[in-house]
Amino acid sequence: MAQPTTLLDLPPELSAERIRAWVAGEKLPAYRAEQMHRRLWMDPVASWQDATELPKALRERLERDFPLPRLSVDVIQQSQDGTRKYLWTLGDGEKIESVLIPSAGRRTLCISSQAGCALGCTFCATGTMGLRRNLTAWEIAAQVREIVLLDVNDKPTNVVFMGMGEPLVNWPAVDATLSILNDPKGFGIGARHITVSTVGIVPGMKALAARPEQFRLAISMHSPKGADRIGIMPIEKRYPLKEVLDVAATFHKRVTFEYVLIAGVNDRDDDAAVLASHARRMGAHVNLLPLHPGGAPGLVPTAPARIREFCQFLVDQGVEAVVRRSRGLDIDAACGQLRVQMEKKRRADHQEPVDATPS
Numbered sequence: 001m002a003q004p005t006t007l008l009d010l011p012p013e014l015s016a017e018r019i020r021a022w023v024a025g026e027k028l029p030a031y032r033a034e035q036m037h038r039r040l041w042m043d044p045v046a047s048w049q050d051a052t053e054l055p056k057a058l059r060e061r062l063e064r065d066f067p068l069p070r071l072s073v074d075v076i077q078q079s080q081d082g083t084r085k086y087l088w089t090l091g092d093g094e095k096i097e098s099v100l101i102p103s104a105g106r107r108t109l110c111i112s113s114q115a116g117c118a119l120g121c122t123f124c125a126t127g128t129m130g131l132r133r134n135l136t137a138w139e140i141a142a143q144v145r146e147i148v149l150l151d152v153n154d155k156p157t158n159v160v161f162m163g164m165g166e167p168l169v170n171w172p173a174v175d176a177t178l179s180i181l182n183d184p185k186g187f188g189i190g191a192r193h194i195t196v197s198t199v200g201i202v203p204g205m206k207a208l209a210a211r212p213e214q215f216r217l218a219i220s221m222h223s224p225k226g227a228d229r230i231g232i233m234p235i236e237k238r239y240p241l242k243e244v245l246d247v248a249a250t251f252h253k254r255v256t257f258e259y260v261l262i263a264g265v266n267d268r269d270d271d272a273a274v275l276a277s278h279a280r281r282m283g284a285h286v287n288l289l290p291l292h293p294g295g296a297p298g299l300v301p302t303a304p305a306r307i308r309e310f311c312q313f314l315v316d317q318g319v320e321a322v323v324r325r326s327r328g329l330d331i332d333a334a335c336g337q338l339r340v341q342m343e344k345k346r347r348a349d350h351q352e353p354v355d356a357t358p359s
């Protein structure tokens with residue numbers, strides 16, 4: 001008997017092809033292929049049994065030949081500002097997070113691409129866990145699918161790869177997921193509304209640049225000078241910022257710099273001056289983010305007045321810069337925070353020591 005196929009792992013074009021071939025092989029009418037395919041992403045079902053437009057016997061065959069894997073929702077935290085955080089459990093027990101941020105007619109979903117992360121940025125809760133494993137394409141895209149299954153009105157209008165993990169070290173799965181998100185026979189989210197955020201994984205950036213769609217690129221910069229950056233982002237050793245910016249300059253896609261302000265670490269006048277010169281050179285937009293309190297032991301958020309001053313300096317230098325509001329302050333909304341908190345609780349319940357050392 002043929003092995004069951006996870007259609008949800010494939011870009012829509014390939015899953016449609018696979019279904020058409022199966023329908024033809026089963027001697028079913030061709031329109032069944034279209035009906036089946038729209039149940040993957042466009043009008044998803046929790047299981048084939050819910051696709052009641054299909055005959056019962058066919059639904060049973062589909063359950064067997066093309067099972068629809070699910071994420072199970074562990075915790076949903078709702079912030080007073082409307083931000084919602086989901087903690088999902090994967091089939092092997094790993095846990096990942098997504099954050100849904102509503103604002104002015106948009107619903108932006110921040111998704112995870114890995115369980116944990118190997119890159120050990122010092123200001124990041126996920127970095128404290130090390131890498132557990134890469135997610136598959138369906139596990140990444142299912143973060144959108146599950147939310148649609150919970151409530152279709154929550155379907156995200158925008159998606160950012162800024163949750164757990166570094167997306168560009170998991171390129172094959174992220175590549176397929178981008179198609180699932182963007183394809184009209186997938187979720188149909190416009191490429192300009194999908195942002196891949198990277199610390200600067202050069203081969204992955206080149207692969208992303210080679211795609212024809214206008215996906216957005218965000219570079220997690222956090223320090224504009226390589227010599228300082230290495231202190232908070234070990235990846236600087238492998239892919240120096242200078243090389244990363246040279247590759248980003250070849251993008252025909254809009255580039256954003258993400259910059260978490262940390263008191264005394266990256267918020268000095270000369271940091272602002274060098275950041276401004278990088279941004280001007282590339283026509284990049286700068287997002288300044290207050291460090292999420294509690295997300296990074298030993299690091300102190302820059303004071304609000306200094307954040308405003310830093311931002312004004314950039315604007316005076318002709319740079320498009322904004323301070324992003326910290327969302328979900330009353331929940332564990334920074335990347336990896338909820339999972340780290342749950343892990344601590346679990347260990348405390350079992351009297352295990354907590355290792356919070358960044359990897």
Ligand code: SF4
Pocket residue numbers: 117118119120121124125126127128163164165166199220335
């Ligand atoms: S900021 Fe991103 S790349 Fe750095 S440790 Fe966290 S998840 Fe990994």
